[in-house]
Amino acid sequence: MPSSQTLVLGRHDAAVRSALARLDALHAIQRLWACDANLWTSDASVQARIRERFGWLTIATAMRPRLSDFTRVAQACRLAGYTHAVLLGMGGSSLFAEVCSRLLSVGPGGLDLAVLDTTDPTAIRQYLRRVPLERLLIIVSSKSGTTIEVTSLARYAEAEFAATRLPFGDHLIVITDTGTPLEAQAASWSARAAFYLEDGGGRDVGGRFSALTAFGLVPAALLGADVGRLLERGEQMARLCGADVPLQSHPAAQLAAVLGGLAAQGCNKMTLVCEPELAGIGAWIEQLVAESTGKAGQGIVPILDEALPLPASTPDRFIVSVRWTDARRSALEEPLRAARQAGVPLVDIRLDDPYDLGGEVLRWAMATSLAGCLLQVNPFDEPNVQESKDRTAALLTAWLSDGRFPDEPQGRDGTLVIDGAAGPECAERLSQFLRQARAGDYIALLSYLPRTDTLDRALQEMRTRLAAHGYPTVIGIGPRYLHSTGQLFKGGADQGVFLFVTAESSDDLPIPGQRYTFGTLKQAQALGDIGAMRQRGRRLLHLHLRGDLDRAAQRLARSIASPG
Numbered sequence: 001m002p003s004s005q006t007l008v009l010g011r012h013d014a015a016v017r018s019a020l021a022r023l024d025a026l027h028a029i030q031r032l033w034a035c036d037a038n039l040w041t042s043d044a045s046v047q048a049r050i051r052e053r054f055g056w057l058t059i060a061t062a063m064r065p066r067l068s069d070f071t072r073v074a075q076a077c078r079l080a081g082y083t084h085a086v087l088l089g090m091g092g093s094s095l096f097a098e099v100c101s102r103l104l105s106v107g108p109g110g111l112d113l114a115v116l117d118t119t120d121p122t123a124i125r126q127y128l129r130r131v132p133l134e135r136l137l138i139i140v141s142s143k144s145g146t147t148i149e150v151t152s153l154a155r156y157a158e159a160e161f162a163a164t165r166l167p168f169g170d171h172l173i174v175i176t177d178t179g180t181p182l183e184a185q186a187a188s189w190s191a192r193a194a195f196y197l198e199d200g201g202g203r204d205v206g207g208r209f210s211a212l213t214a215f216g217l218v219p220a221a222l223l224g225a226d227v228g229r230l231l232e233r234g235e236q237m238a239r240l241c242g243a244d245v246p247l248q249s250h251p252a253a254q255l256a257a258v259l260g261g262l263a264a265q266g267c268n269k270m271t272l273v274c275e276p277e278l279a280g281i282g283a284w285i286e287q288l289v290a291e292s293t294g295k296a297g298q299g300i301v302p303i304l305d306e307a308l309p310l311p312a313s314t315p316d317r318f319i320v321s322v323r324w325t326d327a328r329r330s331a332l333e334e335p336l337r338a339a340r341q342a343g344v345p346l347v348d349i350r351l352d353d354p355y356d357l358g359g360e361v362l363r364w365a366m367a368t369s370l371a372g373c374l375l376q377v378n379p380f381d382e383p384n385v386q387e388s389k390d391r392t393a394a395l396l397t398a399w400l401s402d403g404r405f406p407d408e409p410q411g412r413d414g415t416l417v418i419d420g421a422a423g424p425e426c427a428e429r430l431s432q433f434l435r436q437a438r439a440g441d442y443i444a445l446l447s448y449l450p451r452t453d454t455l456d457r458a459l460q461e462m463r464t465r466l467a468a469h470g471y472p473t474v475i476g477i478g479p480r481y482l483h484s485t486g487q488l489f490k491g492g493a494d495q496g497v498f499l500f501v502t503a504e505s506s507d508d509l510p511i512p513g514q515r516y517t518f519g520t521l522k523q524a525q526a527l528g529d530i531g532a533m534r535q536r537g538r539r540l541l542h543l544h545l546r547g548d549l550d551r552a553a554q555r556l557a558r559s560i561a562s563p564g
Contacts, residue, residue, distance in 0.1 A: 141175045146180065208291055267345070318344060400515055
């Protein structure tokens with residue numbers, strides 16, 4: 001059975017009922033199924049682009065004829081002796097694979113799957129050396145076929161295999177839209193298998209909506225999951241969300257009315273509370289909602305992995321919980337009960353088993369699209385993502401010309417450099433900066449630090465100390481967030497206070513065929529986003545760590561003082 005959903009709205013019930021009434025008056029469900037782009041815009045050119053993004057509505061049924069291809073390739077990889085796989089991806093098109101790797105147990109003979117969506121040299125070296133290359137399968141996954149992170153990672157992986165005289169193509173699966181540069185590259189690599197998405201088969205689906213296309217289903221098949229069951233749950237949810245289903249019992253419309261109706265009233269901070277096993281679903285929802293709604297000064301701010309209970313005064317917060325149907329398995333029951341008693345609106349989603357994931361992606365895709373209609377934003381574009389990409393490209397050009405990046409300004413409105421011996425001025429500067437936060441804001445900690453256990457713990461301590469100031473907190477891991485929540489940070493309302501944390505690269509890796517390294521690329525991405533944010537007048541502070549990074553990060557965490 002598809003997952004269930006319960007709404008507990010309290011004093012916000014009227015706002016949600018009003019949003020449902022608006023959807024009803026617009027005939028929004030019927031028009032969505034009819035692919036009527038006029039729901040979101042009257043601009044003919046924008047409507048034409050939107051009409052190219054509706055394939056997710058029927059993708060669960062459209063993918064059924066491809067199931068045998070997915071399972072055949074997965075079986076061949078198992079027989080060839082591969083035990084592990086690393087997916088090289090970025091953004092929404094790779095996140096569902098990560099959800100599957102965390103939620104769907106590896107089946108008999110299934111591959112141990114990891115997703116590498118970073119330019120961090122430490123993580124790259126770690127992921128590509130998990131097992132001997134003889135047993136490692138590489139999945140190169142990119143809708144556009146031009147994503148700089150994926151292209152760079154693929155070049156590095158190819159060089160690693162060449163160094164051991166292993167044929168890269170034998171260890172390679174490529175997933176991309178038809179007609180992209182990656183399609184031609186796959187042929188030159190002689191890839192073991194390649195999936196080229198065409199219209200009606202996933203090409204007409206945006207990256208963050210692409211869970212039930214080959215981008216999500218091929219990795220699921222490699223895990224040994226039953227991809228047919230995933231599609232079956234998606235089809236069941238599609239029927240429950242059909243054009244003729246009354247709004248009062250329509251799962252996606254009900255969720256959309258909460259998302260859009262509350263956000264329109266200023267209650268736009270969505271706290272995602274998930275069972276530990278279901279945390280990956282929270283990350284997938286985060287990117288879908290943030291990138292789809294965060295534009296034109298609007299947006300729903302997903303707050304993921306924040307500790308409960310919420311502060312006593314939370315007029316701009318609502319909760320979405322994702323947990324198992326069996327309440328006895330949930331440690332969340334008591335804190336959620338306390339939130340309900342405090343009057344915090346709640347959407348409680350219950351899954352019977354991991355395959356309900358197939359229905360959830362359809363429910364959330366439809367609900368997010370309808371929420372965009374209520375907020376009068378186009379949920380199918382990402383207009384501000386390109387800003388940081390363009391600035392990154394310009395910075396790399398400058399680096400290739402001069403051997404260095406343009407200096408970031410130092411001091412009050414620029415970079416604060418921190419090392420292990422940072423003095424009290426660091427704490428004072430942070431305190432001054434955090435005093436810029438005001439009612440209705442959130443604090444975002446955007447990290448470009450190497451991914452090590454010690455630095456990850458320091459990052460979590462920073463978040464805990466920031467949360468003590470009484471504002472919702474989010475963590476963005478760069479460059480991954482640039483392709484998801486980064487759209488909200490730049491295109492949404494000016495409600496964010498942003499702390500960028502970068503560091504010197506001491507353990508760098510070359511990018512074959514380029515005159516810059518992964519560390520250089522990562523720094524360019526950070527500086528590019530900082531520049532894009534500054535241009536938009538966002539409140540930000542750039543914290544750059546040098547020297548002993550563990551010591552500097554710990555010093556930084558301790559410098560975040562408790563509110564006075």
